[in-house]
Structure formats: structure tokens, C-alpha cells
Amino acid sequence: MISLRLTRWLLGYVHFKAPGGSSERFLNYCARSGINLWNIKGGRECEACVAVQNYRDLRSCARKANAKLKVLDKHGFPFATKGIRKRKGILYGAVLFFLVLYLLSIRVWSIEIVGNETIPTQQIQLELTQQGITTGTLKSRVRPLELQQKLMLKFPKISWMSVNTRGCCAEIHLQEKIDRPPIIEKEKQNFCNIKASRTGQIVSMEVYTGTPQVKEGDAVVEGQLLISGVVENNAGEVSLKHAGGKVIAETSHNFTTEVDLKQMVKKPTGKTVTRRSFCLFGARIPLTFVGKPDASYQAEGVHTDIKLMNSVLPISIYEETWTQEEMQAVTLTKEQAVAQAQKMIQEKIKGELKDAKIITSSTTERITGTRLNYDLFIKCEENIAQESEILIE
Numbered sequence: 001m002i003s004l005r006l007t008r009w010l011l012g013y014v015h016f017k018a019p020g021g022s023s024e025r026f027l028n029y030c031a032r033s034g035i036n037l038w039n040i041k042g043g044r045e046c047e048a049c050v051a052v053q054n055y056r057d058l059r060s061c062a063r064k065a066n067a068k069l070k071v072l073d074k075h076g077f078p079f080a081t082k083g084i085r086k087r088k089g090i091l092y093g094a095v096l097f098f099l100v101l102y103l104l105s106i107r108v109w110s111i112e113i114v115g116n117e118t119i120p121t122q123q124i125q126l127e128l129t130q131q132g133i134t135t136g137t138l139k140s141r142v143r144p145l146e147l148q149q150k151l152m153l154k155f156p157k158i159s160w161m162s163v164n165t166r167g168c169c170a171e172i173h174l175q176e177k178i179d180r181p182p183i184i185e186k187e188k189q190n191f192c193n194i195k196a197s198r199t200g201q202i203v204s205m206e207v208y209t210g211t212p213q214v215k216e217g218d219a220v221v222e223g224q225l226l227i228s229g230v231v232e233n234n235a236g237e238v239s240l241k242h243a244g245g246k247v248i249a250e251t252s253h254n255f256t257t258e259v260d261l262k263q264m265v266k267k268p269t270g271k272t273v274t275r276r277s278f279c280l281f282g283a284r285i286p287l288t289f290v291g292k293p294d295a296s297y298q299a300e301g302v303h304t305d306i307k308l309m310n311s312v313l314p315i316s317i318y319e320e321t322w323t324q325e326e327m328q329a330v331t332l333t334k335e336q337a338v339a340q341a342q343k344m345i346q347e348k349i350k351g352e353l354k355d356a357k358i359i360t361s362s363t364t365e366r367i368t369g370t371r372l373n374y375d376l377f378i379k380c381e382e383n384i385a386q387e388s389e390i391l392i393e
Helices: 002-011 023-032 058-064 088-105 121-130 144-154 334-352
Strands: 013-018 037-041 046-051 070-075 110-114 158-166 169-176 192-196 200-209 225-228 230-232 238-240 244-260 262-280 283-286 297-308 311-331 357-368 371-383 385-389
Touching: 002 013, 013 058, 023 037, 023 046, 023 058, 110 121, 121 144, 144 158, 192 244, 225 244, 244 334, 244 385, 262 297, 334 357, 334 371
Parallel strands: 110 169
Antiparallel strands: 013 046, 013 070, 037 046, 158 169, 192 225, 192 385, 200 244, 230 238, 244 371, 262 283, 262 311, 297 311, 357 371
8 A cells, every 4th residue: 555655656646626517427438548546536526636647638538528627736756846857956966966875885984893802903903904994995895704714813812703794884893812821731841849039038838739848937038949849758759749839928129219300301382283184084184274393292183083873974083283392401309309219119119029019118318419319118028939940860
């Protein structure tokens, strides 16, 4: 029923009445002539609807029945576009619009990558570019299985991946592998002892394999044997093992650094240059016609994507701000120098004492000439167990 109504509307139809004469004779003549009528209302003035191409054929039927034809209304696409057809510019514009719409619909205008945690999105996008998949690529060039295999070979951390095209968007869903701890085969193990990596006092011990040589509360020095790889069983037999264990000891560390009070630093002068551009379908159109500054500037760029219903459109705004900088001589206050020294020492602590638990700390500060000497003394608890291979000739 809906398709019939749609067909009649596309072809166009006329709602008319036939006053005068005999309505029955008029309808009979129409039926004999093969003219299809619908929505017929009988009476002295017969009303009905007829396809626009059959309306002229009704005149002979009306003359035979001594009736007259009067158009009540016109419906359908031909009448709705009658005014537009006289304006060829609108018609050509509509054709051009649908042509451009078709050309845009067969290309990929946004690429979404979902599921990556340790693999940077920029690396995946770079690999996609090398494979020829970028904004504006024809969707027919996106071969999901081939692209999936190449990406998984390039990034071994990916456990599975799916590549799909939805509309003008290419969606890449992936999941990364979970790293498993390395398995050491017994026949490939080397025999070793556990020695102290630092000087300190033992707080706790966990012996996994081997014979302990010290106990909790003992003071040990760097290089001292803590757990021996030589194991004696109940029968008195001696064998070599790969000693293993965890020895927590209280240790002391002293960190020293120097900071110059007079320094040359870059400072902004307050002069900035802002450049904006409009990115459309991969092409960048400048909105501000300002060239790159020649002096020393620090540049920062912000790329803003435009979304519609959570879908990234091939339209974006790029804005970069250039801030002028110049070298200036400054003299740090003691507080500023101390803060800089603390930051430098914290970086050393992160590198040397990764898993250590700091118990107490104390600092000393002294200024000598134009330098600040900063000392940090800390006591911490850390694992001092260090493997030492037993060499057998």
C-alpha cells in the first residue's frame, strides 16, 4: 500500500470532479477506456483521482456523458518541482550536491583506534599511513584481513585485532597481550649465592632456596654472603643450588648536589603570535595570514577535532601559539635553589632506590660563594639480596 502511494506521488496525480451529466455513464466510459480511477465519490458531482498522464483521456469520456471536468487539486512530485524546474541553476546544484555527496561517501574521513594501552596511538597511525590508510582514502582500498595481519606483524604486543568500516569511519579495535613472567628451566639454571648489595642491618629474611648464613638483626657489609647455594640434606649429602631469597635491610644513603645561584634562563617577553588554520578533508586552509616569527619563540599547537554524535568529522581547527623568549640572567633565592636541588635529588633517588621504603631523612644546606650545596641523608628499608654466580671449573 505504501509503495503504491509513493509511486502515485512520484508520477503525479489530479483530484477532479465531473459535474453535470450522468456520473454512472462517466464512470462506465472510463472503465471501458482502461482509465484507472481511485478515491471515487459518487453523487450528482462525481469526484475521483487519476494519474496525470491519463487526465487528457478523461475529456472524451466526459463529452459522451454530457459532463464537465474541473480540477480540484494537483498532487505529486511533478507539481511540487514545477517552479524549481524552471530554474536550472537549482536543478544543477542539486545534481552537483548528490554527486559530491556520493564521492565523499566512498572515502574514509575518520580513523578511530580503540583498545591500545602501551602502544602509542601515533605509532599505529604512522603505520596506517605507510600502508596507505589515511583520511580521504577510498573505502575500497581498506582490506581488513590484510591490514590486520600487517599491523599484528608490526606490533607483536597485539593479541587480536579487528578492522571495520562503518559509514565513512574506519574502526580499529585491538587488545594487547599480557606479559607472562619468564620461566627458568631447571637444567639451564646456574648455581649461585646471595650476597649483600649494600651495607646495613637485616630487618627480615625470606629464604626460598639455599642455606641462610645470617639472621635478622645482624649487621652486614656490602659483598657479604647472605644465603649460600651449598645445601646439605638430612643424610649429610651436599649439593649446589640456585640460591634465592629476599633480604630486607635498613641502609643509609647520602645524596649531594650543587646549584648555581646565578643562571641564564629563557623567559617569555610577553609577545605572542597566534596562527589558526582550518583542516578540511586532510587539507589545511590558513585562517590567519601571519608568517612564522624569526626570533626565538616557543611554539605550542592545539588540534581540535569536530565531532557529530560521537563520530569524528573530517573537519578540525588547528591553533598554534608562538611565545617569544629571550635569555636573561637571574639570581635564585635560597628557597628557589633548594627547590631545584630537591628536584635533582628526587630524580637520583628514583633511579637508585626504586623499591626502597624511606624511614627517616635529614638535610643540610649551605651557600658557598654563588653555589648552594645541598646534602640529603636518608635511612630506608630495601632488598639487598644480590645473586652471585658460583664458578665451577
